Amino acid sequence: MSPVNRVFAAQLAGLPVFGPDGESIGKVRDLVVGLRLDQQPPRVLGLVVELSTRRRVFVPMLRVTSIDPNAVTLATGSVNMRRFHQRPNEVLVLGQLTDAHAHLRENGTRVTVVDAAMEPVRTRDWVLVKLAVRERTGRLGLGRRRSSLQVVAWGDVAGLGLTDLAGQPQGAGQLLMLFDTMRAVDIAATVRDLPTKRRHEVADSMDDERLADVLEELPEEDQKELLQHLSEERAADILEAMNPDDAADLLAELAPADQSRLLELMEPEESEPVRRLLAYSSDTAGGLMTPEPVVLTPDTTVAEALAHIRNADLPAALATMVFVCRPPTATPTGRYVGVVHFQRLLREPPAEIVASAVDTDLPALRPSAPLAEVTRYFAAYNLACGPVVDEQDHLLGAVTVDDVLDHLLPEGWRETGLHDVTNKEEVERA
Incomplete structure (x- = not known):
């Protein structure tokens, strides 16, 4: 099958990544682009690839030899194992650009970015040339249809600079649709890598049960940060939806006053097993157990x-x-x-x-x-x-x-994955 010449980010998300000999590398989780000060399309710097160990690494686009509808192939099976860290001038297409609010330069129409498409150019670079946008018409009412989707050139849309994306509220519709096909542990890895503002927006948009599942898979510091972002009433609801042992582990990390307040807000039948677990040290059978076996x-x-x-x-x-x-x-x-x-x-x-x-x-x-x-x-x-x-x-x-x-397992294993191997090659992102 011949490689495609235009790739939308939503189609790329989740595709398997293979080396030249067919060896499995991982899955695509996002695109990294470098925004420009002018209106020219931004260059796609590379892919965020999730390895089988759930570590997320950066793969430069120059390493990509082909993008097919069902897979991405690299020029080499060797990738830099250093964990991906976003740089100040970089934007994640799925994590930050989708669901962003902007407007059309021609007439000022307010739109929401639904997807973005990249194409290769003569220099072998890939650039983000097209945006799929939907007009923002306010709350849908009776008899009102959802606005139609349109694909426009990058330069036709304003309001997508670094400062724009940092300051505006975003929806989370596109990410939540992607999360529908992912396990909670994989969603947690995605959420952990999002900028703080975007992470909060995603958490605010998730239903309680789903957020509880994801929270259980996050490292303790990320759990506490997200829980403190939520209102106390919703935080109590999330704790009720968590497994009692996980809820107890999280509450044990909070200040005594915060712990007591959240326990009081929980329904008595939900808080009682959690209180019992909190009476035990976390490194004993009583602290490790779940009170809800069959x-x-x-x-x-x-x-x-x-x-x-x-x-x-x-x-x-x-x-x-x-x-x-x-x-x-x-x-x-x-x-x-x-x-x-x-x-x-x-x-x-x-x-x-x-x-x-x-x-x-x-x-x-x-x-x-x-x-x-x-x-x-x-x-x-x-x-x-x-x-x-x-x-x-x-x-x-x-x-x-x-x-x-x-x-x-060693402390912090969720952040580092199962292996902590660094490739000798240091990838430079211009």
Whole structure:
């Protein structure tokens, strides 16, 4: 298939990037352009490529040999592994330019930038020559149609200078549409790399559930910064939508006065499990656990148990076992009986009750167990999830292996990715 000569940024986003021998490099996440003082189209400096480690790196456009509808190919499989950092004269097309407000030079019509297209020129450079814009007509009312999309030359639009983009409010419609196809962890990586103003605009436009998912994947400092940007009422709503253990970890990083105020704003049934978790040190089983595992009574059928772990919203680690307890089944539960591993459930007749398949030999963790003991426990019993039980045999919650890994990895691992390798070549961006 022949390479294309005009590429819109929205079409480029998410395309796989390959080396000359077909080796996978990563995915395109944005375009970097250098804005000019005159009205000439800006030069596209390069691509922001997300590697498999979720690290985002800069790839100069001179390294790009072809852009096809389904892939981008580089002249070399070797890329600079230094993490991408935006420079003062640079603008991210998807992160900053799309959804920006501007106006047409000819008649002053107010427009919103929906997309941008780049084309190659004789010098082998790519330039941003076209903008897809939509007229801003105010709030859509009854009987009013949405304004039509038009593609205009870069020079026909005013109000897109560096100072313009820094000072104006932007919508987040285009980014949110891109986020629909991305995992929360990948959205978090995108949000983390956005300028602060743009990051806040995106957070303001997200619904509570989605923002809660993304917040759970951000480093602590970014979590705190975003939470402090939100109004206290919305911050409390976001904390309610988060997993209780993640909400507790975030609240533990706040000043005591802020922590207390947000807990008071949360609904009592949502804040209670979070308060219980805050009573434990973060590096103990009690601080690591989630208070919402799958808890069933002994007379529950195997078919019902399988239905519970088929829940798409249940994290994979929590779906590896169900916990059998006497009523009540909300943590802290009645007397803890044992666990049933999901593989055992698959081997049992659907009408059988879970009491007949309970593993009573698996030891339980105490909430005071330190991280080292929890780690040895998971390694010894080859588990993805384990029970936390108090001295009165009440199930308090469950620790999952992902939470253990989160505390074992070096501090700041979310920012640096899994590898911290720097290529000898330093890419210069003019």
